[in-house]
Amino acid sequence: xxxxxxxxxxxxxxxxxxxxxxxxxxxxxxxxxxxxxxxxxxxxxxxxxxxxxxxxxxxxxxxxxxxxxxxxxxxxxxxxxxxxxxxxxxxxxxxxxxxxxxxxxxxxxxxxxxxxxxxxxxxxxxxxxxxxxxxxxxxxxxxxxxxxxxxxxxxxxxxxxxxxxxxxxxxxxxxxxxxxxxxxxxxxxxxxxxxxxxxxxxxxxxxxxxxxxxxxxxxxxxxxxxxxxxxxxxxxxxxxxxxxxxxxxxxxxxxxxxxxxxxxxxxxxxxxxxxxxxxxxxxxxxxxxxxxxxxxxxxxxxxxxxxxxxxxxxxxxxxxxxxxxxxxxxxxxxxxxxxxxxx
Amino acid sequence: xxxxxxxxxxxxxxxxxxxxxxxxxxxxxxxxxxxxxxxxxxxxxxxxxxxxxxxxxxxxxxxxxxxxxxxxxxxxxxxxxxxxxxxxxxxxxxxxxxxxxxxxxxxxxxxxxxxxxxxxxxxxxxxxxxxxxxxxxxxxxxxxxxxxxxxxxxxxxxxxxxxxxxxxxxxxxxxxxxxxxxxxxxxxxxxxxxxxxxxxxxxxxxxxxxxxxxxxxxxxxxxxxxxxxxxxxxxxxxxxxxxxxxxxxxxxxxxxxxxxxxxxxxxxxxxxxxxxxxxxxxxxxxxxxxxxxxxxxxxxxxxxxxxxxxxxxxxxxxxxxxxxxxxxxxxxxxxxxxxxxxx
DNA sequence: TTCTCTACTGTGAACGCTCACAGAAGCATG
DNA sequence: CATGCTTCTGTGAGCGTTCACAGTAGAGAA
Numbered sequence: 001x002x003x004x005x006x007x008x009x010x011x012x013x014x015x016x017x018x019x020x021x022x023x024x025x026x027x028x029x030x031x032x033x034x035x036x037x038x039x040x041x042x043x044x045x046x047x048x049x050x051x052x053x054x055x056x057x058x059x060x061x062x063x064x065x066x067x068x069x070x071x072x073x074x075x076x077x078x079x080x081x082x083x084x085x086x087x088x089x090x091x092x093x094x095x096x097x098x099x100x101x102x103x104x105x106x107x108x109x110x111x112x113x114x115x116x117x118x119x120x121x122x123x124x125x126x127x128x129x130x131x132x133x134x135x136x137x138x139x140x141x142x143x144x145x146x147x148x149x150x151x152x153x154x155x156x157x158x159x160x161x162x163x164x165x166x167x168x169x170x171x172x173x174x175x176x177x178x179x180x181x182x183x184x185x186x187x188x189x190x191x192x193x194x195x196x197x198x199x200x201x202x203x204x205x206x207x208x209x210x211x212x213x214x215x216x217x218x219x220x221x222x223x224x225x226x227x228x229x230x231x232x233x234x235x236x237x238x239x240x241x242x243x244x245x246x247x248x249x250x251x252x253x254x255x256x257x258x259x260x261x262x263x264x265x266x267x268x269x270x271x272x273x274x275x276x277x278x279x280x281x282x283x284x285x286x287x288x289x290x291x292x293x294x295x296x297x298x299x300x301x302x303x304x305x306x307x308x309x310x311x312x313x314x315x316x317x318x319x320x321x322x323x324x325x326x327x328x329x330x331x332x333x334x335x336x337x338x339x340x341x342x343x
Numbered sequence: 344x345x346x347x348x349x350x351x352x353x354x355x356x357x358x359x360x361x362x363x364x365x366x367x368x369x370x371x372x373x374x375x376x377x378x379x380x381x382x383x384x385x386x387x388x389x390x391x392x393x394x395x396x397x398x399x400x401x402x403x404x405x406x407x408x409x410x411x412x413x414x415x416x417x418x419x420x421x422x423x424x425x426x427x428x429x430x431x432x433x434x435x436x437x438x439x440x441x442x443x444x445x446x447x448x449x450x451x452x453x454x455x456x457x458x459x460x461x462x463x464x465x466x467x468x469x470x471x472x473x474x475x476x477x478x479x480x481x482x483x484x485x486x487x488x489x490x491x492x493x494x495x496x497x498x499x500x501x502x503x504x505x506x507x508x509x510x511x512x513x514x515x516x517x518x519x520x521x522x523x524x525x526x527x528x529x530x531x532x533x534x535x536x537x538x539x540x541x542x543x544x545x546x547x548x549x550x551x552x553x554x555x556x557x558x559x560x561x562x563x564x565x566x567x568x569x570x571x572x573x574x575x576x577x578x579x580x581x582x583x584x585x586x587x588x589x590x591x592x593x594x595x596x597x598x599x600x601x602x603x604x605x606x607x608x609x610x611x612x613x614x615x616x617x618x619x620x621x622x623x624x625x626x627x628x629x630x631x632x633x634x635x636x637x638x639x640x641x642x643x644x645x646x647x648x649x650x651x652x653x654x655x656x657x658x659x660x661x662x663x664x665x666x667x668x669x670x671x672x673x674x675x676x677x678x679x680x681x682x683x684x685x686x
Numbered sequence: 687t688t689c690t691c692t693a694c695t696g697t698g699a700a701c702g703c704t705c706a707c708a709g710a711a712g713c714a715t716g
Numbered sequence: 717c718a719t720g721c722t723t724c725t726g727t728g729a730g731c732g733t734t735c736a737c738a739g740t741a742g743a744g745a746a
Contacts, residue, residue, distance in 0.1 A: 012471065012472065014701090014702055014703085015702065015703065015704095016702080024725080024726085025725065025726045025727075026702095026703080026704090026726080026727085027704085027705090027725065027726055027727075028724085028725060028726080030703070030704060030705090031704095031724095031725090033703095033704095034704080038722095038723060038724055038725085039723095039724075039725090040723085040724060040725090043724085043725080057467060057468075057470075057471035058471075058702090058703080059408070059471075059472075059701085059702050059703070060404075060473060060703095061403075061404045061405075061407040061408045061413070061701085061702080061703090062404075062408050062701070062702035062703040062704085062731090063702080063703055063704070064404040064703090064731095065402070065404045065405050065408055065701090065702080065703070065704090065730095065731045065732065065733085066702090066703055066704045066705075066730075066731045067703085067704065067705095067731090068731085070404070072452075075453070091434070094453070095455065098453050098454075098455050099455060099457075102454075102455065102461065102464075105464075107452045107453075107454070107468075107473075108452065108453050109415075109450045109451065109452055109453075110418070110437070110441050110450075110451050110452075110453050111441075111445075111450070112438065112441050112442060112445065114442075118445065121445075121448075124400060125400075125450075127400075128355065128400035128401075128402075129355065129402075130403060130450075357731095357732055357733085358732065358733065358734095359732080367695075367696085368695065368696045368697075369696080369697085369732095369733080369734090370695065370696055370697075370734085370735090371694085371695060371696080373733070373734060373735090374694095374695090376733095376734095377734080381693065381694055381695085382693095382694075382695090383693080383694060383695090386694080386695080401732090401733080402731090402732050402733065403733095404731090404732080404733090405701090405731070405732035405733035405734085406732080406733055406734070407701095407733090408700095408701045408702065408703085408731090408732080408733070408734090409700075409701045409732090409733055409734045409735075410701090410733085410734065410735095411701085
């Protein structure tokens with residue numbers, strides 16, 4: 001392990017230096033660097049030894065200049081970032097993507113498009129080819145960014161189904177509808193019949209799908225959907241609290257609530273407590289996400305776990321496939337019911 | 344605004360295309376791109392028009408190849424990432440840095456060095472010159488990464504003072520000691536005399552400094568430091584709970600606790616509640632961080648706000664200055680006491 | 687005039703890499 | 717023996733930019 005670059009910033013070794021050291025040509029070194037096809041075992045080994053000896057690291061700029069690839073991908077966050085950065089799921093997602101990419105030696109560029117200006121700048125940056133593909137995270141759909149990038153032919157994978165783009169753009173999502181079904185079935189199984197719901201924003205796939213699952217199971221069970229039992233929130237704790245108050249007012253006989261996020265469920269617990277209802281004795285509460293909020297709540301929340309680790313891994317897999325030339329794909333991953341104290 | 348690149352992935356325009364369009368040479372276009380010195384107003388304008396017309400965006404790889412700069416910086420996270428990603432402060436930091444860099448049109452590369460392997464790979468990546476500088480976030484000090492990067496001559500700014508590296512490496516930190524002083528003075532001012540402390544890990548600057556501030560103020564007030572009133576935690580909620588139990592056992596007459604993080608303070612509240620102590624009547628509790636946990640707690644926590652938005656902005660400023668050739672610098676930013684219900 | 691200085695412009699040569707191509711072996715097939 | 721095929725290797729060209737240098741033109745001074 002002789003790092004010949006001892007002290008004093010010297011010019012880093014190039015492919016020439018390695019070639020000379022190994023007694024071969026640039027071409028052979030390049031071939032070793034790119035998979036080692038059509039290289040004799042002897043040359044292969046000589047080159048590897050020379051790389052170790054010189055401490056050579058490929059200059060990605062030079063490589064990118066000729067290949068046209070950048071060997072990096074963007075992680076793009078659109079719309080109000082506060083929400084994302086407070087969302088524990090988002091953190092798992094970001095970490096998971098970074099690690100999955102690191103396994104392929106691909107750096108992740110974090111991009112925040114909060115304002116319209118930033119949005120334009122970033123679109124420009126991306127379409128100029130500075131990244132090979134984009135992992136897109138935007139809660140609200142109808143996001144113009146997805147469409148712009150798709151139109152520009154940039155490989156793209158969204159987290160959650162982007163409403164309105166059909167199958168033109170890849171996405172990876174948890175099976176929100178099925179998760180909602182599981183939860184509502186679970187509530188029915190424990191004998192509840194007056195089940196309320198606090199939905200997420202209805203312009204998000206999660207909001208729509210989870211409500212759909214709720215309605216399906218009620219229909220399946222032959223229970224008419226009572227619109228007084230349906231209120232909408234915005235995933236915030238406060239909106240959960242307000243939602244529960246509204247539900248209690250409109251349907252005091254409610255014996256369970258399915259809440260579309262754990263954070264909102266925390267708010268629901270507060271409102272129920274204030275109204276003197278015991279959880280789960282009087283009213284059962286089911287959350288969604290299995291976030292830290294679920295175990296921080298008292299009683300601890302029964303909730304639906306979304307497979308965020310798998311989601312990030314799949315997003316990266318699908319994106320790399322697409323960069324490699326494959327067609328867009330949609331991946332739906334199963335959720336899991338986590339039973340705790342609130343039901 | 345005629346984007347001539349309508350439909351079908353065509354070769355993006357180069358500096359040549361712009362030059363031809365503007366009727367000038369490559370050199371002139373390049374000069375316009377890099378500040379516009381020694382360019383006639385007429386040429387300046389012709390080039391700008393040509394850039395707009397062609398939709399030209401500079402190829403950063405080609406530029407980097409010759410300048411040796413990469414015009415990007417790394418945001419490096421070492422050690423267990425779970426902690427960081429759950430830490431709301433960290434999120435603010437990451438967001439702030441990304442935005443501050445975006446203002447300079449510099450992308451941020453997120454790098455996670457969890458395992459030893461990752462650490463080596465990332466060091467290699469960085470020292471190969473793939474980023475111009477590094478924003479380092481590592482809680483525990485004695486982190487070998489900082490020293491390695493410093494030795495390799497990589498511009499570096501740490502978040503929080505890296506113990507053991509003296510003034511060799513730049514850092515930006517909140518004035519932990521002064522924040523602790525403020526809090527303890529505040530507790531004294533409300534008449535408390537038996538003030539306990541739950542410190543952070545004592546191999547972190549935050550842990551050490553906040554304890555030092557506590558001791559200073561007690562000494563200043565002529566109160567002997569009672570070692571039974573000092574326990575250490577690891578910034579987790581559980582360790583706060585355990586810490587408070589230990590304090591109550593060793594010093595039942597304690598009338599206040601200064602806790603080195605809000606999360607630990609939440610644990611302290613739980614333990615005090617269980618022991619039947621009222622907050623703040625029997626025991627006052629002061630936290631640190633002003634994280635969301637502070638307002639989520641009941642009673643809401645009096646705490647010390649760290650200026651995370653300024654910290655990120657300063658980290659970026661110092662790093663860019665250092666990349667520009669300036670010497671390392673240390674920046675200490677003031678904290679602020681936020682009074683709520685727990686004191 | 688002649689010279690110098692400043693403001694501006696164009697050109698060749700890199701930067702470090704990959705790609706296409708040409709060629710040299712080695713071996714089997716006609 | 718020629719011909720083909722496969723495996724391996726070296727070489728020139730070029731990716732899109734900046735940089736250093738060599739100019740050119742015009743203004744002012746000697």
